[in-house]
Structure formats: C-alpha cells, structure tokens
Amino acid sequence: MKYLDEFRDSVLVHKLLRKIRSTVTQPWHIMEVCGGQTHGLVRHGILDMLPEQIRMIHGPGCPVCVTPVALIDKAIDLSMRNNVILCSYGDMLRVPGSSISLQQARARGGDIRILYTPLEAVTIARNNPSKEVVFFAVGFETTAPANALSVLQAHKAGLRNYSVLSAHVLVPPAIEAIMSDPGTIVNGFLAAGHVCTVMGLSEYEPLVEQWKVPIVVTGFEPVDLLEGIWMVVSQLENGEYRLENQYRRVVSKNGNRVAIEWIRQVFEHRTREWRGIGEIPLSGLFLREKFKHYDALQKFGEPEIQAGKQEDCRSGDIMKGKIKPPDCPHFGNKCTPVFPLGAPMVSSEGACAAYYQYRQK
Amino acid sequence: MPFRDFDSITLGHGGGGKLTQTLLENGVFSLLNNDWLTGQDDAANLVLDGKYAFSTDTFVVSPVIFPGGTIGDLAVNGTVNDLAVSGAKPEYLSLSFILEEGLQGAEFWEILLSIRNACSETGVKVVTGDTKVVEKGKGDKIFINTTGIGKIHSSAKLGMKNIRPGDKILLSGPPARHGIAIMSKRQGLEFETTLTSDTRPLHLICMQLIEQFESGIRFMRDPTRGGVATVLHDIVRHTNLGIEIRENSLPLENEVAGACEMLGFDPLFVANEGLFVCVVSPEISDACLHTLQTWKHGAQAAVIGNVVNEHPGGVLMHSKIGGKRMLPQASGELLPRIC
Numbered sequence: 224m225k226y227l228d229e230f231r232d233s234v235l236v237h238k239l240l241r242k243i244r245s246t247v248t249q250p251w252h253i254m255e256v257c258g259g260q261t262h263g264l265v266r267h268g269i270l271d272m273l274p275e276q277i278r279m280i281h282g283p284g285c286p287v288c289v290t291p292v293a294l295i296d297k298a299i300d301l302s303m304r305n306n307v308i309l310c311s312y313g314d315m316l317r318v319p320g321s322s323i324s325l326q327q328a329r330a331r332g333g334d335i336r337i338l339y340t341p342l343e344a345v346t347i348a349r350n351n352p353s354k355e356v357v358f359f360a361v362g363f364e365t366t367a368p369a370n371a372l373s374v375l376q377a378h379k380a381g382l383r384n385y386s387v388l389s390a391h392v393l394v395p396p397a398i399e400a401i402m403s404d405p406g407t408i409v410n411g412f413l414a415a416g417h418v419c420t421v422m423g424l425s426e427y428e429p430l431v432e433q434w435k436v437p438i439v440v441t442g443f444e445p446v447d448l449l450e451g452i453w454m455v456v457s458q459l460e461n462g463e464y465r466l467e468n469q470y471r472r473v474v475s476k477n478g479n480r481v482a483i484e485w486i487r488q489v490f491e492h493r494t495r496e497w498r499g500i501g502e503i504p505l506s507g508l509f510l511r512e513k514f515k516h517y518d519a520l521q522k523f524g525e526p527e528i529q530a531g532k533q534e535d536c537r538s539g540d541i542m543k544g545k546i547k548p549p550d551c552p553h554f555g556n557k558c559t560p561v562f563p564l565g566a567p568m569v570s571s572e573g574a575c576a577a578y579y580q581y582r583q584k
Numbered sequence: 585m586p587f588r589d590f591d592s593i594t595l596g597h598g599g600g601g602k603l604t605q606t607l608l609e610n611g612v613f614s615l616l617n618n619d620w621l622t623g624q625d626d627a628a629n630l631v632l633d634g635k636y637a638f639s640t641d642t643f644v645v646s647p648v649i650f651p652g653g654t655i656g657d658l659a660v661n662g663t664v665n666d667l668a669v670s671g672a673k674p675e676y677l678s679l680s681f682i683l684e685e686g687l688q689g690a691e692f693w694e695i696l697l698s699i700r701n702a703c704s705e706t707g708v709k710v711v712t713g714d715t716k717v718v719e720k721g722k723g724d725k726i727f728i729n730t731t732g733i734g735k736i737h738s739s740a741k742l743g744m745k746n747i748r749p750g751d752k753i754l755l756s757g758p759p760a761r762h763g764i765a766i767m768s769k770r771q772g773l774e775f776e777t778t779l780t781s782d783t784r785p786l787h788l789i790c791m792q793l794i795e796q797f798e799s800g801i802r803f804m805r806d807p808t809r810g811g812v813a814t815v816l817h818d819i820v821r822h823t824n825l826g827i828e829i830r831e832n833s834l835p836l837e838n839e840v841a842g843a844c845e846m847l848g849f850d851p852l853f854v855a856n857e858g859l860f861v862c863v864v865s866p867e868i869s870d871a872c873l874h875t876l877q878t879w880k881h882g883a884q885a886a887v888i889g890n891v892v893n894e895h896p897g898g899v900l901m902h903s904k905i906g907g908k909r910m911l912p913q914a915s916g917e918l919l920p921r922i923c
Contacts, residue, residue: 224841236905268907339847445905560915569915571848580912 230444258572280544302333423478499539536565598717652780671740684723829889
C-alpha cells in the first residue's frame, strides 16, 4: 500500500539497524512518548532487533490509560441515565472504572455509542432533541481539534442538548513532568508525530533547551521509528541536544494553524490528574467559560472522587519507565485484556496490551 | 409485489393465524417451493444413509442488507460452509426467523430472495422452519437461525487430531472483506468503499479438494467471527503444536489493508463469510495451492505458514521487516481505535 509499504521496507530497516549499531557505544534510555509508537515497536518485532545498549521506555502517551477513574465513573453514571446518549471512541469502552467499564454499563442498559468522530455525536444530538448527547472526549492534541469543532458546530447550530466530557491531555507538560522527576532515567525522546502534525514543533524547543535532552519528532512505521532512534542516538553519542523532525512528510514547523485555532477558541489549559501518575500542571484541556453550556461537568456536575481506593494496577510505574509491563506482578495472570486491572491492558495504545498481545509465550 | 397486503411486519404475522399463513404462503413457500414445505407437516421426513454432518448457526448481523449480500445469504452460506469444511455435501436446511415488529415488507422480501438464490446456488433444500415476531425494540429487524445436514464424503479424513508438525497452512483468498464491508455501513463509522462482502458457498471447492487429495487435507475451517487469527489459535490450542505465519505471504487487498489501517484493525481478526483455512500435508501443498488458485474465487489463495513443534499453543508471526511477534488472541468485540 502506497505511503505505508515504503516505511515497512525490510532493506531500509536493516540499513538503519546497521547505522544504529555502528553509532551506539554506550547504554541509552530512549522514551517513545506515544502509545502508537510502542505498538509499532512491539508489533513489528523491533525491540528485539535493537542493540542491547538501547533500552526503549514506553511513555505516558496513551490518552485512554491516563484518563482519571473519576471521569470514567462519571461517563458510566451519565450513560445509565434515561435521557442521556453517551458517545465515545471505541478505545474507552473496555477501560475499567472504579467498579465497571462502559462496556459493562452498556450491557446494563446504558445507551453508549461508539463513534469515529465527535461530529457524528453532534448529528445524533440534532436527531434526538429530547435526549442529552454527551461526547466523552479523550485524547491528546491529535483528537482535540475535532472535539473543539464539534462544540463550535453545536454552538453555531444552537444545539443545547450536546456537551463534551473533556479528558484531554497535552504532551509537552508530560515531558516536563518526566524530566523534572529527579529519578528520571530518560536520555532522549521520540516525540509523538501525530500530536506535532496538529501543534507543530515550537512547544518542544524550550524543553530541549531547559533539560538539554534530544527530542526527535517521529512517525509510527518501522522505518520512521528506527530513523528516529538513530537520530536520538547520534545526538547522544555526540553530546548534543536538538529538536529534530524525522516525520517531515507529515509534520510541518507551524503545525495545522486552523486546528490550533479551534482548540484555542474552545479549550483552555488547566491542571489535570493523570491516572497512575498524578496531577500535572496545565496539562489538561478544559472548556472555556464561553462554552460552559457544552461542558458536561458544568451541566451534570463534577465527578465524585472515591477516596482511599487503592488501585492494584501499576500503570504509573510503567508509564514513567520504572518497570516494564511483564515486571508487574499482575501482568498476564490477575490482569489480562479480558479482565483488566488497568487501562494500559485494554487500550489500543497501552504498553501492557502491546506486550500481552505480541510478546506472550 | 407478493406482500401487497402489508408493508411492514406486525405482531399478527407471528400469531399463527391468517396473517402468518399469508406471510408463509405468499412469501417463504412461494420462493422456496418444495414438497417438504408445501406438505406443511410438523416435521420433515428425510431418508438418510451413511455418515452425516449436522450444524447450526444463528445470524444477527446489522445492517441486514449490506454491500455484497444480505443476512439471508449469510444464513444459508454460513451453515452450508460449516458443513462443507467438515467434508460434507450440504443437503437439507431448517430456516427460522425472529422478526421484529415494524420490519419493512420490502426488506424482508429482499432477504427471502437472497435466501432462495443462495439455496439454488448450493442445491440445498429448506425442509422445515419457523417464524416468530417480537415487539418493536425487542429485536434488531430480523434474526435468522439455520441448521443443516449433509453427507460426509467417504474420502474425508478431517480433524484437528490429524494435524502434524510440518503441515502447511493455506488461505483460500484475501481476508477481512466481509467485516470491512459491514463496518463501512455502521453508524458512526461510515466510510466510502467499493468493497463487498465475500459471502459465498464453499462446498464445491471443499468437495473438490477432498476428492483430489483425500487424507492429505487434514483440516478445514471457515474463519468467520474472530477472523483467521481465531482459527489459527483454535488449532494450536487443540493440538498443542505451534504455528508460524509470514506477514509477507498474506494475500491482503489494498482497499482492505487501507481500511484496517484507518480503523486500527488487524485484518487477521476481521470476519469473513466466504473464506477458508486449510491445513494440508507438506507433500500435497503445492498441488493443493494450484487447485485453489484455479477455483474462480481462489486466484489469491496462498500458503501463509506452517505447523511447528516450537512454541506450543502459540502463533508466531514473522513481520515484513524480519521481526517476530506472537499473534494475539481476539479478546472480544472489535473496537476502532482513537487516533
């Protein structure tokens, strides 16, 4: 298939592997930020092809994994109300809340629709004027423009029965949090290509300067990933730190200005809790005052935080790179994709799901 | 238009009275006309001799009419194929409907027509059946159950217990067409594609392979829900052997591959309705592939892998770039990914 086969080319892959091998002289810890990259690395068998000195750390770039339990519980609660249609992306469905998942809520009668775009939710709202339609908006900067646009469209159409339950998170504050952890072992980053498609490169310059760490904006196919790794390793071996763009065919310096403007119009940055990790300052997108009528939290109330409930899931340690999924005592026994303890086991971008699916046996 | 008396199904059509009679006589019986049905006995009388395969399946697909077929095609072909991959020539079917009040007469008629056409194509006879109607909201337009019996070919020696290390795994054509065709019409996911379902009967090609290669054909199965990956996992679980497959050998169509990339699906987990996996002894694999490729739907048939002693219970995939990974088991509903 055009634009994919070229980036899964075995000859190119092995050429890049040789370049990496001839460049690396000492151990390096490289974090791929995005869960899509983690899956690419595992699915194509790349982790086992890399030289031993390079250890990939699977970052927190799985938006479903870091969505707080309280927000999932809120979504479940809303879905069980008679007058609510709850819409979300398929990824959210199996993620466990504090007692059940949305999938289980659907089996108990919740009206839950899986959509591919929030604009479809606006259509559902238009077609069901007697119902409240809530879109559970999960994702990084990549999905934020479409979710913002859904609010702008609903606003323009004067729809009052549409709202967004925003669980949006942002990548740069997460990198900041990882680097400011005194125990961090990360030497360099593969930044998430699709996030930068929207946002461009400018947010990453200050991070490179402040933490003196190489950041390479990288794609998701084997050739992309290996080229990104080689670019990070080359900088590290030369004692350099720069922002580089491996994913040039998709990411431009300024990003998608229209999309950025939609996000800016609808959302503002506030502190957000990341499941398993904790609060990260200014890392979440929340609806602005002007659009509060479309904010599900304003409309239906803030979620109740269940205090004192200890999660068995060690997703936080995994997403900070402190342990690998198989090091978790529950991996593969108490926690499987069918009976997950935490989100990384069921999300399509979760590190545990990647290891469980492709590396078991 | 044979349903001129009504434009949609009502509860009365399942009441057993005059409306039921009209529905059956003007609809089902007129299309599937045979002595068993017109006799209207409580049970069909059949004269059987020899070893038979017996299989049942229920069909609940949404939408009920989709690119390349209807739930009616699936209901006939699905059971026909379960018999065919068991080495049996499908002969008789039962056909039961659960209709939802409000189902459009025209839609039901189209489904009945596709059932008739599928029966004619396979030569299978519908000899008994049932119709029930449930209140609106208690069904999803129409559910169909079919049960079939067919005589097992005397040369068929099929079963997972016959599978040996070294056996080759053949796939009769490109995977995932049906699932992607259905998905393209689901609310919230609609996308434009010219892809059609692969629903089709497999009995002729299955019989041909058994006649030609007899016990060289170890095992056949049609990978419907759960896709090819689920069949491969069934094999390794039951035999406690391993399987190795090569990503490069998979006969993937560009349009299917593109849709799967977009939705985040692995084509090996997507449903098929006219495809089969065939495990054969290594000696006959080339000849068997040749037979498959000369079948009218088999141009893209391929040897996708082989059975091994290593990693018992696991399916290993050699990725296009020379890496290795285990092929996971399907964990339930296929869910499109976020970004």
